[in-house]
Amino acid sequence: MVTEVEVSDVTVTVDATGNAIVQDVGFTLGRGQVMGLVGESGSGKSTLALALLGFARKGTTITGGRVAVDGVDLLTLPEPELRRARGGRVAHVAQDPATALNPNLSLATQLTEGLPQPKREALSRVRKLLETVGLPADDAFLKRRPRQLSGGQQQRVAIAMAIAAGPRLIVLDEPTTGLDVSTQARVLDLVRELCRDHDMAAIYVSHDLAVVADVADHVTVMYGGQVVESGTDRDVLVRGAHPYTRALLAAVPSATRRHRLVPIPGRAPSVADEGRRGCVFAPRCDHALAKCRTTRPELVPAPSGTLARCLRVDEVAREPRVRPRSHQTRVAADGGREVFSVSGLNAGYGGRQILFDVSFGLVRGECLALVGESGSGKTTLSRCLVGLHEEQEGTLMFEGRPIPPEAGKRGKDTRREVQYVFQNPFGSLNPHRSVESSLLVPLRHYFGMDVREGRKRVGEALERVEISAKLASRRPAELSGGQRQRVAIARALVCEPKLLICDEVTSALDVSVQASVVELLRSLLGDGLSMIFVTHNLAVVRSIADGVVVLNRGRVVESGEAEPVLTAPSHPYTRELIEATLDVPDASGHAV
Amino acid sequence: MTRLATRTRVLKHGSPSGRGSVFPWLVRRLLFGVLVLFLVSVLVFFLTQALPGDVARIILGKDATAEQVALLRRQLGLDRPLVTQYWDWLTGVLTGRMGTSLQNGEPVADLVGPRILNSFTLGFVSMVLIVPLAVVLGVFSAHKRDSALDKTFVAVSSLFTALPAFVVGMLLIAFFATSVLGVLPGVSNIPPGDMPWWHPAKLVLPVASLTLLGVMYLGRLVRASFLDAMDSEYVQTAVLKGLSDRRILFGHALPNAVAASLPAAGLVAAITITGVVVVEEVYSYPGLGTAVVSAVNAHDLPVMQICILILATTYYLFNLLADVFAVMTRSR
Numbered sequence: 001m002v003t004e005v006e007v008s009d010v011t012v013t014v015d016a017t018g019n020a021i022v023q024d025v026g027f028t029l030g031r032g033q034v035m036g037l038v039g040e041s042g043s044g045k046s047t048l049a050l051a052l053l054g055f056a057r058k059g060t061t062i063t064g065g066r067v068a069v070d071g072v073d074l075l076t077l078p079e080p081e082l083r084r085a086r087g088g089r090v091a092h093v094a095q096d097p098a099t100a101l102n103p104n105l106s107l108a109t110q111l112t113e114g115l116p117q118p119k120r121e122a123l124s125r126v127r128k129l130l131e132t133v134g135l136p137a138d139d140a141f142l143k144r145r146p147r148q149l150s151g152g153q154q155q156r157v158a159i160a161m162a163i164a165a166g167p168r169l170i171v172l173d174e175p176t177t178g179l180d181v182s183t184q185a186r187v188l189d190l191v192r193e194l195c196r197d198h199d200m201a202a203i204y205v206s207h208d209l210a211v212v213a214d215v216a217d218h219v220t221v222m223y224g225g226q227v228v229e230s231g232t233d234r235d236v237l238v239r240g241a242h243p244y245t246r247a248l249l250a251a252v253p254s255a256t257r258r259h260r261l262v263p264i265p266g267r268a269p270s271v272a273d274e275g276r277r278g279c280v281f282a283p284r285c286d287h288a289l290a291k292c293r294t295t296r297p298e299l300v301p302a303p304s305g306t307l308a309r310c311l312r313v314d315e316v317a318r319e320p321r322v323r324p325r326s327h328q329t330r331v332a333a334d335g336g337r338e339v340f341s342v343s344g345l346n347a348g349y350g351g352r353q354i355l356f357d358v359s360f361g362l363v364r365g366e367c368l369a370l371v372g373e374s375g376s377g378k379t380t381l382s383r384c385l386v387g388l389h390e391e392q393e394g395t396l397m398f399e400g401r402p403i404p405p406e407a408g409k410r411g412k413d414t415r416r417e418v419q420y421v422f423q424n425p426f427g428s429l430n431p432h433r434s435v436e437s438s439l440l441v442p443l444r445h446y447f448g449m450d451v452r453e454g455r456k457r458v459g460e461a462l463e464r465v466e467i468s469a470k471l472a473s474r475r476p477a478e479l480s481g482g483q484r485q486r487v488a489i490a491r492a493l494v495c496e497p498k499l500l501i502c503d504e505v506t507s508a509l510d511v512s513v514q515a516s517v518v519e520l521l522r523s524l525l526g527d528g529l530s531m532i533f534v535t536h537n538l539a540v541v542r543s544i545a546d547g548v549v550v551l552n553r554g555r556v557v558e559s560g561e562a563e564p565v566l567t568a569p570s571h572p573y574t575r576e577l578i579e580a581t582l583d584v585p586d587a588s589g590h591a592v
Numbered sequence: 593m594t595r596l597a598t599r600t601r602v603l604k605h606g607s608p609s610g611r612g613s614v615f616p617w618l619v620r621r622l623l624f625g626v627l628v629l630f631l632v633s634v635l636v637f638f639l640t641q642a643l644p645g646d647v648a649r650i651i652l653g654k655d656a657t658a659e660q661v662a663l664l665r666r667q668l669g670l671d672r673p674l675v676t677q678y679w680d681w682l683t684g685v686l687t688g689r690m691g692t693s694l695q696n697g698e699p700v701a702d703l704v705g706p707r708i709l710n711s712f713t714l715g716f717v718s719m720v721l722i723v724p725l726a727v728v729l730g731v732f733s734a735h736k737r738d739s740a741l742d743k744t745f746v747a748v749s750s751l752f753t754a755l756p757a758f759v760v761g762m763l764l765i766a767f768f769a770t771s772v773l774g775v776l777p778g779v780s781n782i783p784p785g786d787m788p789w790w791h792p793a794k795l796v797l798p799v800a801s802l803t804l805l806g807v808m809y810l811g812r813l814v815r816a817s818f819l820d821a822m823d824s825e826y827v828q829t830a831v832l833k834g835l836s837d838r839r840i841l842f843g844h845a846l847p848n849a850v851a852a853s854l855p856a857a858g859l860v861a862a863i864t865i866t867g868v869v870v871v872e873e874v875y876s877y878p879g880l881g882t883a884v885v886s887a888v889n890a891h892d893l894p895v896m897q898i899c900i901l902i903l904a905t906t907y908y909l910f911n912l913l914a915d916v917f918a919v920m921t922r923s924r
Binding site for chain 1: 823824825826828829830831832833834835836839843844847848851
């Protein structure tokens, strides 16, 4: 193996405080190899990704280390040479191509600028590249602006742009996070192909263990700005020895097997939590001893064949990884009485029809997953159900009675009993209200409750979603993403709903936080609440749903009980969707 | 999701959702504009009519007898219902019969025509200076973010934005037209019949006042949108692509920043119109502003009404322009 990339002791610090966001990170990577860099938000993975190009965001500085690509240390290069090295030796692909591409420049301009060749030659090179990434290369396409492309096309353009100058290393920062599974599968194939054909090394940053398992030869796990474990993909993802790696694996839902998710207790460290002396994971670690809080561990070879930063790695590795308990689908408790049903629903948007003759029903206490890719109409559908969408016709039945399509025309009780939780907890809570005051609003509105009585209810609801009463006076900005989503769920719960519609409630959350929200929802189902869970994530569906409705281009293509639909899908679209869904390999060694 | 909701709302309230529908939107906006201007004309007419003082009495002077006043009132049509008077006035304005000034009996059109030219010259020259200067200053200040220069610009611009136009005018007079420097005329009285550009020296201070105010306001907006552009991910991508600073600045950040501040430029133009009224008065510059002020003082209703109507129309048109720019920026 020819070593192409040598990274050692890279440290990035915040100028204002001197705290390190990335601390002493090092690894090597051979020619043509792909390394997966795994971590949750705040782990420093994106900062590291940028540091590999000698770039630090405003307010941060790369204070030390070495990033050698093809034998040249980027961090010691003077500015003009560093500029040439960017693009030429090492290139970057950002997470969201919609914002990373300049909205006002044509693709031709963005693809050719920065190439050393004269424009005409550069253009013919760009045409070849576009063909390589599977895009049209004609003049009409080159004249387009980024917004005239789909998300997947944009990301291909971004990748073509990155490899235009023939770099030796390409750093991809969550390049498929915003994409549908089938698009993601194509982009991953592309990355693998490019690395093989161009003998180019790649670093693939992601929070998604399944994606990393699919694409990477090596995996490095980051936590709190440090590498906590690294090794080959199999060793890390199957036999991982670090408690954090193991906790992370236990929190990931599987697309093939229904099991309980195990959230990681506590909260990921932020840069502000400085002055720690011991292991950065110790506060959340099940294996932590007193020494873990005082002695800083080094990366040491673990019995698993990986390098792990843990004082107790031998003991931890000896313990078999506990397979999370599996969990059976619920049997409808009260004789399968339908709590909610939709029949013949057609809905449009601006005159264009989006939903075609959608029908399904939901039994009390059931969790029904609405599955679909972007553009399938699943969000429009959930908005129709809750009464936020006006252009709809069809019959909605709730508790055996037909209800009008507009929320405003529904009875107060119906509105109270059908509650909605939005995708983004950062936008769905009023930033100027404290948690308590946000929860008091529906209580006053629906029950006319005074503040004293309301407070009691708020306390109960917060307890139900496991939010400490201390947080009641906080504003959303002071809460983590997971906490906010719990508060949003609590706000729905105080209304004493019978049906909860959850629109992609976990997609903005980290894996470990997602696990805790999914488990919370599971326990609410146990209380007898019915739920419609809208998502594109089949692994989450597998882990929580009893029934599935698969939407494709506004039509229900398949529906039924979750287990048979996901195991033996009958519709080709469902089959494609399931085939494109990646999974973390389990101990027996096969990934599906 | 929330985006869906806003878009539905936007559609209903008449803003184009894509490029294809800009034209019908513009037509609707223009029709709406006609309604707004009609309401303005109603307001102008009835408000000026409601001013204390009887027109016939003012024309005839204090010594006129009640019979003389009543006769004149009948001749002028002042005894008819207000709505009829309004209708006559409106149709008159629209067909070019704007009546005569009560002050000197001159036809209003002859009186106001040259004033429009004077004011337009003042506003136009100022805008021509404001836009490029604001872009250069804003970009430069943003480029040197947090330097002493940048901080000074932000401080000075807040100060100027807070100062009323007449104070700025006075300060300039005090500095350049009195004992301190004394290099420029402090009074810009263009003789009747002359074109304003025959007297460039007299234009300097009024233009400078308006330009200062405009540049300080618009410059700050340009600075902010340029900072936004520089902090954007596409600029980060450009840096990571290894592009030169020049290319990043002029190829990536600047066009986006300018596009983002175009709507603001339309608003600045509208604000400049109000500035024109004040600044003209400070420098005794014979434009629409001074005409309004003297007409108000003399209770010269026909002149007052026309001038205010013209100012309001211009103000509305620039606001519309700002909206059109905003829509174009959004649809890009």
